[in-house]
Amino acid sequence: MKKLIVILSLAIIAENIPAFCDNAFNEKFREGTELYSKGKYQEALDVWLSLYKSGMSSSNLFYNIGNAYFKINEIPEAILFFERALLLDPADEDINYNLQIARTYTVDKFTEVPELFFITWYNFISLLLTSNKWALISISLFILFLILLSVYLFTSVYRLKVTSFWIALIMLFISLLSLAFSIRNRNLVYNSDRAIILCPQVNGKSSPDSGGNDLFLIHEGTKVTVTDALGEWNEIRLPDGNKGWIPENCMEKL
Numbered sequence: 001m002k003k004l005i006v007i008l009s010l011a012i013i014a015e016n017i018p019a020f021c022d023n024a025f026n027e028k029f030r031e032g033t034e035l036y037s038k039g040k041y042q043e044a045l046d047v048w049l050s051l052y053k054s055g056m057s058s059s060n061l062f063y064n065i066g067n068a069y070f071k072i073n074e075i076p077e078a079i080l081f082f083e084r085a086l087l088l089d090p091a092d093e094d095i096n097y098n099l100q101i102a103r104t105y106t107v108d109k110f111t112e113v114p115e116l117f118f119i120t121w122y123n124f125i126s127l128l129l130t131s132n133k134w135a136l137i138s139i140s141l142f143i144l145f146l147i148l149l150s151v152y153l154f155t156s157v158y159r160l161k162v163t164s165f166w167i168a169l170i171m172l173f174i175s176l177l178s179l180a181f182s183i184r185n186r187n188l189v190y191n192s193d194r195a196i197i198l199c200p201q202v203n204g205k206s207s208p209d210s211g212g213n214d215l216f217l218i219h220e221g222t223k224v225t226v227t228d229a230l231g232e233w234n235e236i237r238l239p240d241g242n243k244g245w246i247p248e249n250c251m252e253k254l
Contacts, residue, residue, distance in 0.1 A: 025056060032064065041071040059089035066098065075105045076220040080196040083223065083254050087189050090127040106221035110239035126184040134182035141175035192254040195236070197222045199251075204244025208233035215244040226253065 032047035045068035051061060062085035069078035082099040089095060126134070148168035155161050201219045205212030208230040218224075218238065228235035233245045 025051065029061065029064075032068075036064070036068060036071075041068050044068050045072065057088070059085045059092065059095065062088065063092075063095055063098070066095075066102070070098070070102055075102055076196055076198045078102045079106070079221050079223070080198075080252055080254070083194070083196065087127060087192070087254060088130075090124055103221070107219035108222045110222075122184065123188060126181045127188060129181070129185070131182045131185040131189065134178050134185060138175045138178035138182060141171045141178065145171040145175060193226045195224055195226050195234075195251040195253045197224060197246075197251050199247075199249075202246050202250045204236065204238075204242070204246055205233075206244065208235070208245045212245060216242055218246075224251065226251075 028047060028051055032044045032051075035041075035044035035047060045065065048061060048065045048068060052065060062081045066078045066081035066085060069075075069081060079099065079102045082095060082102060085095045086092070086099060129137075145168050148164045148171060151164040152161055152168060155164065197218055197220050199220060201217060203214040204216040204218065206215055207213075216238070222238075224236040224238055226234050227237050227243065229248070230245075232248050234248050234251065235243060235245050236251070237243050
C-alpha cells in the first residue's frame with residue numbers, strides 16, 4: 001500500500017504542469033496572439049515556439065502554434081501540433097475541426113484499420129484529465145480506502161462493518177482504475193508512439209538501411225505508428241496496417 005502511494009507521488013512530481021500563473025508566460029503568449037491578429041503569422045509562430053522550446057505545454061499553446069503553421073502553409077507541422085493539442089484536450093471541437101481541415105491537404109488517404117471501441121474509450125477517458133489529476137484522485141481514494149478498512153477492522157457494529165467493507169472495496173477499485181488512467185495518460189502524452197511524417201515524401205523500406213526494397217511511398221503530414229527503432233531508422237505502421245522502415249529524421253513523434 002505504501003509503495004502505491006510512493007509511485008503515485010513520484011508521478012505527480014515528475015509531471016510537467018503548464019505554468020499559466022507565470023506572468024512571463026502570459027505576456028509572451030499575449031504577444032503572440034496580438035501578432036497573429038495583425039496577420040504577422042511567422043512572428044507569432046516564433047513567439048509561441050520560443051515558449052514551447054522553453055518547456056511550456058498546454059493545449060492552447062499547441063493549438064495556436066498549429067494555426068500559425070497552417071497560415072504559413074506548413075501543413076505537416078500544423079498537423080503535428082494539432083495532434084499534440086488534441087492529446088491534452090481530446091474533447092475540444094475547435095482542435096478537432098482544424099485538424100480535420102489540415103488533413104484534407106495531405107496526399108495520402110488510407111482506409112484505417114478500426115481500433116477496438118473499448119481501447120478508443122479507454123484512451124479518451126484517460127485524456128480527459130491530466131496524469132497528475134488522475135494520480136491525485138487515485139491517492140485520495142486510496143487513503144479513503146485505508147480509512148474505511150480501519151473502520152471495518154476495528155468497529156464492532158455489524159452493519160457499519162459490512163458497509164465500510166463494501167465501500168472500501170469500491171474505493172480501492174476506483175483508485176486502481178484512476179491509477180491506470182494516470183499511467184495511460186502519461187504514456188499517450190509523453191511517450192507517444194505516434195508520429196507525423198515531415199519529409200515531402202519518403203519510401204518505406206523492407207529493412208533499416210537504404211538498400212532495402214521499397215514497400216510503399218508516403219508523403220508529409222501522414223500520421224504513423226512507430227513500432228521499432230534501430231540506429232537512425234524507425235519501423236512504422238501505416239493506418240492501413242502496412243509496415244516499413246524510414247529514416248528517423250523524416251518524422252517527429254507527438
